[in-house]
Amino acid sequence: MIEEKGILFVLSGPSGVGKGTVRKALFEQDTNLQYSISMTTRNIREGEKDGVDYFYRTHEEFKEMIDTNSLLEYAEYVGNFYGTPRQYVEEMIEAGHDVFLEIEVQGAMQVKKNFPQGVFVFLIPPSLEELKNRIQDRGTETEDLIASRLQEARKEIEMMEAYDYVVVNDSIDNAVQKVQAIVQSEHCKKERVAKQYNKALLEVEK
Ligand SMILES: Nc1ncnc2c1ncn2[C@@H]1O[C@H](COP(=O)(O)OP(=O)(O)OP(=O)(O)O)[C@@H](O)[C@H]1O
Numbered sequence: 634m635i636e637e638k639g640i641l642f643v644l645s646g647p648s649g650v651g652k653g654t655v656r657k658a659l660f661e662q663d664t665n666l667q668y669s670i671s672m673t674t675r676n677i678r679e680g681e682k683d684g685v686d687y688f689y690r691t692h693e694e695f696k697e698m699i700d701t702n703s704l705l706e707y708a709e710y711v712g713n714f715y716g717t718p719r720q721y722v723e724e725m726i727e728a729g730h731d732v733f734l735e736i737e738v739q740g741a742m743q744v745k746k747n748f749p750q751g752v753f754v755f756l757i758p759p760s761l762e763e764l765k766n767r768i769q770d771r772g773t774e775t776e777d778l779i780a781s782r783l784q785e786a787r788k789e790i791e792m793m794e795a796y797d798y799v800v801v802n803d804s805i806d807n808a809v810q811k812v813q814a815i816v817q818s819e820h821c822k823k824e825r826v827a828k829q830y831n832k833a834l835l836e837v838e839k
């Protein structure tokens with residue numbers, strides 16, 4: 634019989650589009666998904682918690698993770714490093730759990746190269762004006778950093794064709810519903826493939 638592995642979902646999109654907001658709302662509905670907490674060298678923001686929002690690390694500690702091949706992917710983004718701890722993701726997937734990554738585009742493309750069976754979802758804003766308003770209203774970045782993140786956003790949006798799905802985050806409810814539908818549909822696909830495979834195996838064994 635085919636071993637049931639978990640599905641790796643990757644959510645990307647420009648900074649401020651609402652990835653974290655959509656993911657948190659999705660996790661309130663879908664308790665079967667496991668969130669992979671990333672490592673970062675950026676400073677902790679007010680209200681964030683180490684080990685919940687990120688594992689906050691020094692540049693030296695992050696470099697050590699790179700050197701020991703402990704990251705599934707990593708990227709430098711607007712002056713800081715971000716990466717996905719490899720062991721957690723691999724163990725969860727092997728054990729049959731679905732894992733959810735919330736990462737920027739360079740990292741997502743590394744995952745796509747090494748783990749093409751993943752499901753890649755790109756979240757876009759209704760407009761660039763609205764994206765700017767969302768980052769500004771969040772109030773976590775200086776004007777300079779907002780400008781750098783918006784500059785990155787233009788490059789990132791050009792990459793959306795590399796993704797399996799594109800979802801517009803117009804309202805949070807709409808976006809969550811669509812991402813939830815993607816998760817369910819990928820599950821149905823996986824179950825159908827497993828059933829077909831197991832049926833074919835039984836035929837061969839007859
Ligand atoms: N559909 C929406 N309509 C209006 N505001 C939204 C919507 N989705 C998210 N927001 C708001 O936009 C801001 C940015 O959202 P969030 O922090 O989730 O973005 P993000 O993509 O995770 O950003 P980053 O990549 O920088 O971590 C937040 O203040 C959030 O409340």
Ligand SMILES: Nc1nc2c(ncn2[C@@H]2O[C@H](COP(=O)(O)O)[C@@H](O)[C@H]2O)c(=O)[nH]1
Pocket residue numbers: 646647648652671672675706707708710715716717735736737738739740741
């Ligand atoms: N390549 C990766 N990108 C990541 C990871 N964790 C988060 N991110 C992305 O970085 C930017 C900036 O995040 P912020 O918290 O400083 O606003 C954003 O697009 C995140 O999704 C990761 O492990 N790898």
